[in-house]
Amino acid sequence: MGAGGMLSETEGGSVTGDVAVRYAARLENGVKTYGEGDTAIHALNGATAEFERGRFTAIMGPSGSGKSTLLHCIAGLDTLTSGIAYIGEIDLSTLKDRDLTLLRRERIGFIFQSYNLIPSLSAEENILLPLSIGGKQPDEDWYGTILDTVGLRPRLTHRPSELSGGEQQRVAAARALVSQPEIIFADEPSGNLDSKASAELLGFMRHAVDEFGQTIVMVTHDPGTAAYADRIIFLEDGRIVDEMYDPTADSVLDRLKSLGG
Amino acid sequence: MLAISLKSLLAHKVRFLLTAVAIVLGVSLVAGTFIFTDTIDAQFDDLFEDIYSGIDVSVRADVGDFRAETEPFPGDVLDIVLAVEGVEIAEGGVTSLATGVLDKEGDPIGGRGPPTLGFSWAEVPSLTPMRIKEGAGRAPTGSQDIVLDANTVANAGFALGDTVTVVGLSGPEQFELVGIASFGDQDSLLGATIVLFDLEKARELFGYGDEYTGISVQAEAGVTAEELTERISLVLPAGVEAVTGETERNEQVAEINEALSFLSIGLLSFAGVSVFVGAFIIQNTFRIVVAQRIRELALLRAIGATGRQIRSMVIIEALVVGIVGSVLGVGFGFAMAFAIRGMMNAAGMGIPLGALVLLPRAVIAAMLVGMILTLLSSLLPARQASRISPVAAMREEAARTPRRSLHTRALAGSVITGLGVLLIGLGLFVDIGRSIAYVGAGAAIAFMGISVLAPLAASPLADFIGWPLPRLFGISGQLARENTKRQPRRTASTASALMVGVALVVFFAVFGSSTKASINETIFELFPADLTFSSTSQTDPELRAPISPAFAERLGVYDELSVVSAMQFGRVVIEGETQIIGAFDPETIEQVIVLDAIGDAVAAVAARDSVIVSASFLEESGWAVGDTVTAEFAHTGEVALTIVGTYEHGDFGKLFLSSDTYLANFRYMGDSFVFVNAADGVSVLAAQDAISPTVETFGNIKAQTKSEIVEDAEGQIDQALALFTGLLLFAVMIAVLGITNTLTLSIYERTREIGLLRAVGMVRRQVRRMIRWEAVIIATFGAMLGVGIGIILGWAVVRALADEGFGAFRVPVGQVILALVLAAFSGVLAAVWPARKASRMNILDAISNE
Known part of the structure; x- marks a missing residue:
């Protein structure tokens, strides 16, 4: 559809093409302003970031630093005031609502903090939601692999209200994976979970990156959670101020302290 | 609490709006009905006030409970009245309900709608509501002259000088339209067709001799209407009475009001249905709103508001919405009144246009309905709200309000539905009077019961x-x-x-x-x-307009017909109740209709002053065959009738006389039905063809x-x-x-x-x-x-x-x-x-x- 068409129109071998092969998503000079004049708030203030394919990236920063806004804008949930967000080679600002929606459906997965399942659908129906919205059947092998990884087989017929918080988030994670998206965005995915459920979920996400080559971008404020990522970018006042590779909880904590100081 | 209520309402405009719209719609039909009827009321009050203001005393036949307008009394009564001291001027006239007017195509005007009223033209303007419109001809003076009301002239497309065919008692007759009249300043009186002739022609056409059906009197200056009425009463012969003009006016207004109150009860019933449906919507809306505000309400509870305060808060909000909705509903009621009037006029009611009248009662009724509706609808949701626990504010998921168990719901619903069904059953199958009220209330309760069961x-x-x-x-x-x-x-x-x-x-x-x-x-x-003839005009909601007596007579000459049998109807008072009574020719009637008479009841009724009664009415009245009942006729007064038999099929009527007894006791204006059978060997179609010239000359008769x-x-x-x-x-x-x-x-x-x-x-x-x-x-x-x-x-x-x-x-x-x-x-x-x-x-x- 719209998204696929654009891929073929880009010049193969050009800089854009190469960049698109390497990065699943990019943000160039992203600015997001709420309000006008003196009361204007710049949630993003010229942020530039790239997210490599097959990598697990965490976005950190204090409250109000713009990390959720950044996530929403790259994921096509919100629009930038200026600057360009790309998913693969596609400039999101050129898409109308319908194409943007189809792009999210086919190429992006989401895991949100909470309330992120449809209460009237069973666990299985929730997992398959992006496919059924598009009227598609799941790839049986892939679906089986996901179910085994998240360990939800016995709970498939249950409604979300009958599942624990950890199980609900694993359903959400399975849903994000089922359509084999180019990139998964997660916003504080373990924010409402206890430490055990949290470790399970993050372990599963790590597994998806390592074993399936999935690309994941996650917003978090917790150093322990961020330590699951390959790379962390730090945001402050709507700008990328720092980054860090192969973090551990301690190194993240140190970096945060130095930033905060 | 009031302040919080108001702020909460303003903060949720959509919610507020949605609830208010339901109230507005519910209330507007109630308001519209009142505005509509009050407007007509006021218009007729004004109309009658104006047009009868010149009449101080009315003289008319004294016929007990009957309507006297078409009952004649001797012409010399006018001389008696004129001789009374204090009479400034007096004039007699005649009225008839038995006249039909044909339009240009020869079809009857009016049809099943408003009646045709025939009057003699009154010479003294102060004694009549009828006026010749400015520049629209003159009063009728000769035997060829006719005057019609402006509305009829306009609808039928007549012009001055046109030939107009009128079907009177002696058959069709042609007149020249010499004038166009208005009723006061109204072109129409509730859509009625009004025909006016000079006195002499009117008497001939309506079947009166040297008689009047009414005399209007104006008093000399200084003589009150009451005084003069008393003086005239003293000298009047038996069977004639005098009433003040005001009395007569009030009677007429009351008669119109009665007709209107029927209409307004009907309209209000439908308005009631709307209000009832509105109640469902409003209650549902409040309930959803309370459910959505659980956190907010629980927070109020947590910081110290009592359950009672929460309850009054919800109720106050409801009342505010109720007031706003009701006020808007009254406004919208004007539109409804317009719509109702339009609908009635589309049905040919001829309701005068003009500014709508808003009386306090319309506002009060609509406001009361709106307020009570909202208040009642908010009680349950308010109670629900008052029971929200303060902890609900802290919970992540919006706490569910406790639900009644399925069993309780099934039980409560069944009991309520059962009660409704019981009431409906009582109304329908048990003779307890006011059955419509029982059925209506029962249906409403059953609806509520079913709505309780419906979630299951x-x-x-x-x-x-x-x-x-x-x-x-x-x-x-x-x-x-x-x-x-x-x-x-x-x-x-x-x-x-x-x-x-x-x-x-x-x-x-x-x-x-x-x-x-x-x-x-x-x-x-x-x-x-084979064929049934009836009049196409309608002058009386209960009685068919009569067909000229000449019609049955003329059909009698055709060889193609084997039987011609006529049926007449009229009003009679028996044991204080006005009844419709029918009459037929006992010799032929059973060839044309089925009465399922028991024994020789039909033959027996041929005897003078005998009556037969339908089996069900006989039982209802507690009479038996052989009893004698006293019947009061407008024309002849009290007559003892003997019940000589009974019959099963009451569809045509519950009381029948022979035509001879009828003719002796009624002023014969014509037949309500004429039934005919084709002769042996003649098809119905052929018979119909043969008699069609006769049927056509009468114009206002249809053969079916x-x-x-x-x-x-x-x-x-x-x-x-x-x-x-x-x-x-x-x-x-x-x-x-x-x-x-x-x-x-x-x-x-x-x-x-x-x-x-x-x-x-x-x-x-x-x-x-x-x-x-x-x-x-x-x-x-x-x-x-x-x-x-x-x-x-x-x-x-x-x-x-x-x-x-x-x-x-x-x-x-x-x-x-x-x-x-x-x-x-x-x-x-x-x-x-x-x-x-x-x-x-x-x-x-x-x-x-x-």
């Missing part, structure tokens, strides 16, 4: 109605179905409102088609007559075969059905608005969910489709319940009326299916706005963590 059926029925949706529309269809099952009470409550409207529409349809089927059977069974009678009756029923359905559509509209209401509130609740669906790839069209099908399921659910109840109610009523000739029970399958389909489609309309709203919902709201 919501899930299975939603599954049933929605089964093809997932296959047809994938996930949107599945979600639509699942969403209706999530809050069974909300779905059921919303559907119940539509159920009421649809149930009544279906009830009328079933009742109507059963009536048609019964009429069909009855007519073919009861009418051996049996099937035409059936068609005619069916046409009348269809017309009534269309009117009822039209009035019920308003209640249906309110119910559809209720679906919009519920959906709008529901999508607010589901903001997160809808946002999530959008985030993971649902396009706007799919969101709209999801909401739309949810509405269709709710609407179909309500319509199915309604269809079921309507059919059952129809069946019960038809069964109850079995004694009155309702042999058939018919369900008009086509109409019922149409009602279902339209109701389902109304769901699509109801969903337009909420679906649009949902599809444009901000995705970020769904996923932000706040």
Whole structure:
């Protein structure tokens, strides 16, 4: 559809093409302003970031630093005031609502903090939601692999209200994976979970990156959670101020302290 | 608390608006009915005040309980009146209800609508409401002159100088239109056709001799109307009375008011249905709103508000919405009054136009209805709100209010429904009087009971109605179905409102088609007559206008006919009650209609001063064959009638005399029906052809075969059905608005969910489709319940009326299916706005963590 068409129109071998092969998503000079004049708030203030394919990236920063806004804008949930967000080679600002929606459906997965399942659908129906919205059947092998990884087989017929918080988030994670998206965005995915459920979920996400080559971008404020990522970018006042590779909880904590100081 | 209530209302304008609209619609039909009737009331008061102001005393025949306007008294009474001291001027005139006017095509004017009134022209302007319009000819002076009211002239396309055919007692006659008259300054008197002749011609045409039906008197200066009335009364002969002009005016106004009050009761009944449906919507809205505000209310509780304060807060909010809604409802009532007037005039009622009148009672009634409606509707939700525990504020998930257990619900619902059914049964099958009130109240209670039970059926029925949706529309269809099952009470409550409207529409349809089927059977069974003649004019709602006596006489000469038998009707007072009594020729009547007389009752009634009574009326009155009853006739006074027999088929009438007895006691104005049979070997068609020249000269007579009678009756029923359905559509509209209401509130609740669906790839069209099908399921659910109840109610009523000739029970399958389909489609309309709203919902709201 719209998204696929654009891929073929880009010049193969050009800089854009190469960049698109390497990065699943990019943000160039992203600015997001709420309000006008003196009361204007710049949630993003010229942020530039790239997210490599097959990598697990965490976005950190204090409250109000713009990390959720950044996530929403790259994921096509919100629009930038200026600057360009790309998913693969596609400039999101050129898409109308319908194409943007189809792009999210086919190429992006989401895991949100909470309330992120449809209460009237069973666990299985929730997992398959992006496919059924598009009227598609799941790839049986892939679906089986996901179910085994998240360990939800016995709970498939249950409604979300009958599942624990950890199980609900694993359903959400399975849903994000089922359509084999180019990139998964997660916003504080373990924010409402206890430490055990949290470790399970993050372990599963790590597994998806390592074993399936999935690309994941996650917003978090917790150093322990961020330590699951390959790379962390730090945001402050709507700008990328720092980054860090192969973090551990301690190194993240140190970096945060130095930033905060 | 008041301050918090007001702020809360202002903060949630949509919620406020949705509730208010339901109230506005509920109230406006009530207000509209009052405004409409008050306006007519005031117009007629003014009219009669003006036009009769010159008449101080009216002299008329004293005929007890009868209407005296067409009963004559001797002409010399005028001389007696003129001789009374204090009489300034007096003039006599005659009135008739037995005249028909033909239009240019030779068809009767008026038809089944308002009556034709014939008057003699009064020479003294102060003694008559009739005026020749400016520049529109002159008063009638010769035997060829006729004057018509301006409305009739305009509608029939007459012009001054045109030839106008009038059918009087002696058959059709031609006149020249010499003047166009108004009634006071009104071109029309409730749409009646008014014909005026000079006195001499009027007497001849109406069948009076040297007689008057009324004398109008003006008093000399200084003599009061009361004084003069007394003086005149003293000198009047027996059988003639004098009343003040004011008395007569009040009687006429009262008569019109009575006719209007019938209309306003009818309209108010339908307004009541709308209010009832509105109550469902309003209560449902309040309940959803309370559920959505649990956190806010719990927070208030947590910081120290008592349950009672919460309750009064909700009630105060309801009252504020009620006041605003009622005020707007009164305003909107003007539009309703216009609409009602338009509808009535479209039906040929000739209701005068002019500014609408708003009397305090309309405002008070509408405000009371609106306030009570809102107040009652808010009580349960308010109680629910007061029971919210303060802890609910802290919980992540909005706490569910405790629900009644299914058993309790099933029990309560069954008890309430049972009570309603009991009342309906009492009204229908037990003779306790005021049966309509019982049936109405019973139906209302049964509706409430069923709405209590409905949530139990919501899930299975939603599954049933929605089964093809997932296959047809994938996930949107599945979600639509699942969403209706999530809050069974909300779905059921919303559907119940539509159920009421649809149930009544279906009830009328079933009742109507059963009536048609019964009429069909009855007519073919009861009418051996090949052709039935009746007048096309209608002067009296209870009595058919008479056909000129000359008609039956002229038919008598045709060899193609074997039998010509006439039937007359009139009013009589027996044991204090006015009854319609019929009369026929005992020798021929049984060849043309079936009375199922017991023994030789028909032959026996040939004896003078005897009467036969239908079996059911005989039983009802506690009489027996052989008894003598005293009947009071307008013309001859009290006459002792002997009951000489009885008969089974009461469809034509419950009392019959012989035509001879009739002629002796009534002023014979003509026949109500003339029945004929074709002679042996002559087809009905041939006979009809042969007599058609005679029928045509009379103009206002229609000949009907049996099937035409059936068609005619069916046409009348269809017309009534269309009117009822039209009035019920308003209640249906309110119910559809209720679906919009519920959906709008529901999508607010589901903001997160809808946002999530959008985030993971649902396009706007799919969101709209999801909401739309949810509405269709709710609407179909309500319509199915309604269809079921309507059919059952129809069946019960038809069964109850079995004694009155309702042999058939018919369900008009086509109409019922149409009602279902339209109701389902109304769901699509109801969903337009909420679906649009949902599809444009901000995705970020769904996923932000706040």
